[in-house]
Amino acid sequence: MSETAPALRRATPADAPAIAxxxxxxxxxxxxxxxxxxxxxxxxxxxxxxxxxxWVLDEGGRLAGVLVLMHEPDxxxxxxxxxxxxxxxxxxxxxxxxxxxDEARAAGYTLIRLYTNALMTENVAxxxxxxxxxxxxxxxxxxxxxxxxxxx
Numbered sequence: 001m002s003e004t005a006p007a008l009r010r011a012t013p014a015d016a017p018a019i020a021x022x023x024x025x026x027x028x029x030x031x032x033x034x035x036x037x038x039x040x041x042x043x044x045x046x047x048x049x050x051x052x053x054x055w056v057l058d059e060g061g062r063l064a065g066v067l068v069l070m071h072e073p074d075x076x077x078x079x080x081x082x083x084x085x086x087x088x089x090x091x092x093x094x095x096x097x098x099x100x101x102d103e104a105r106a107a108g109y110t111l112i113r114l115y116t117n118a119l120m121t122e123n124v125a126x127x128x129x130x131x132x133x134x135x136x137x138x139x140x141x142x143x144x145x146x147x148x149x150x151x152x
Contacts, residue, residue: 006057006064008099015056016046022063026082033119034143040080055099057092067096069103076104078114097130105152112152118144
């Protein structure tokens with residue numbers, strides 16, 4: 001583990017393979033619980049980087065974290081937050097969520113939203129502790145998606 005904080009920068013197309021690998025590693029622990037790979041593991045990150053704001057935490061050329069944002073008419077959506085398994089529990093996920101909120105404010109939004117799978121119980125609890133309120137649950141394939149929003 002490095003003593004210096006990773007640098008936050010905008011992702012480039014060249015980052016797409018590393019983003020996919022980091023996301024796979026971060027979400028892999030949920031496959032057994034869900035019975036399938038979580039949605040972020042099936043995403044085409046070359047397309048995502050080309051079409052949406054994607055930010056990475058770069059630690060000396062290795063990615064420590066990824067934040068995927070999507071602009072919606074009434075809110076900024078946090079599509080995915082992923083932290084490399086060896087970098088977890090350092091506050092990097094909270095740093096990326098705070099950055100997302102700053103980006104939403106800068107873009108003129110008064111609302112930020114995200115969703116997670118109901119089976120990711122630790123994430124459901126964490127978002128509640130971070131001031132996100134549950135706005136509903138809906139079917140997503142054979143599972144349940146928990147929707148959250150936070151007023152800015």
